[in-house]
Amino acid sequence: MRIDLHSHSDVSDGTRPPAEVVRRARAAGLDVLALTDHDTVAGWDAARAALPEGLTLVPGVELSCRHEDRSLHLLGYLFDPDEPALAGELARIREHRVNRARTMVDRLRALGAGVTWERVRELAGGEAVGRPHVARAMVEAGVVGTLDEAFTGTWIGHGGRAHVGPYPLDPVRAIRLVREAGGTCVLAHPRARRGYAVGDEAIGELAAAGLGGIEVDHPEQGPDDRARLRDLAAGLGLFTTGSSDDHGAQTGDRLGCETTSDEDYAALLASVPGASEPLTRS
Template sequence: MRIDLHSHSDVSDGTRPPAEVVRRARANGLDVLALTDHDTAGGWDEAIAALPDGLTLVPGIELSCQEDGRSLHMLGYLFDPSDPELAAELARIRDDRVVRARAMVDRLRDLGVDVTWEQVRALARGEAVGRPHIARAMVDAGAVRTADEAFGPRWIAQGGRAYAERYALDPERAIRLVRSAGGVCVLAHPRARRRGYVFADEVIERLAAAGLAGIEVDHPDHDARDRADLRGLAASLGLAVTGSSDDHGAPTGDRLGAETTAPGDYESLIAVGPDRVRKSR
């Protein structure tokens, strides 16, 4: 069984519609896929309606959190999206994404970059406008050659000239919210050094005490040493180990299935709500 527990559609910052994401997942030999768009469950219905034969969908989300002034991402699975407290927080995060993106566009224009809010909004088909949409607009405007360059310290990286802060959840509160809504949480790419998502063992231990269920260990941005260290930490804390592509479509090379989760770890995670996984009809 091939299981990928982290992917994105164009409802957030991916480039493929949810229906195409699930079709590509099955074509790439996956048996289980989690759709985890940033701060929104808006792609679930389309993905479920388009499920190809033989593919199981795990409804999920990638929550924007903040730890000690730095971005931390939390994967939530199998929760009830209508839970009032969680839904209110997601709406607040999405609303602030718009405020932040507008501020970043204004700063870029002050720096002489010919991008507009209309361009950025057009690139964000869904509710969760983010920095990848701004980066793509910068490429289209000829200000940078690649999206990676846009994410450099001169531009929209944290601390960059056009960077703006935004509202994000405390990670322990995020875990409580997802658990209260009937779901389960996994810490996303905690050693993605290239992107600055590097969190010490002590942080992960604290989150485990708050109810974290797993660590995303096998991720394209993790090297062999970090994978080994995280696998050992997960074992010591009794946490599931997941493997995921974190596919965003074209920007990440359509890599669905590039990393996978062992069936035993998958089963331990979905035990909180096995009736919420979705299979093709």
């Protein structure tokens, strides 16, 4: 099977509607796709309704956490979205995302950047406003030439003049919330280019707290990091995943560019403490 366990739609910071994401996944030859929008499950129903024959949908979310005052992301899978504690935390994260983005826009404007909150909201479309939408507005306004330039210490990168810190959800607590809601967690892109490089000791602490796996094969993680993470996962008894982290046109429509093995997918399913099942077309 061809399995991609990390993708985004336009209900967060992707550019394609959920229905189009699942159709494109099948057209790309995928058998299994996880929809993991940032801090929201708002795309699940539309993806389920449009699920093409031959594609299995793994409902998920990418949780925004804070570790050592830096962003750390966890992929949660197959949990009950109506479980009150997790649902409440997701709502608080989304509220903070809006406030964070608005404060960054205010700081950019104070610096003379011609970015408006109205345009950032238009770019976001859905409820999960984030830094990528601010960055896209910055490129449109000619403040920076590229998205990567926006995410530097000069602008909205960590320590930047317009940066605002992430929501303070502790990743250990996040793992517990997802597990109590019947799901399982994978550490997303711990050595990705833009992200905070999560150290081996911190990953060990997350494993002890119930982390199921580590996202190893990711477009923004090089061969050395992948080898190190694979060895670390084996030593901690964690499975590994491979995923495109596709955001539609923003990332070049790369669904299926990295995939998860059948064995690791089976390990992920075995790590789910609840009774949730991936979704197929009925």
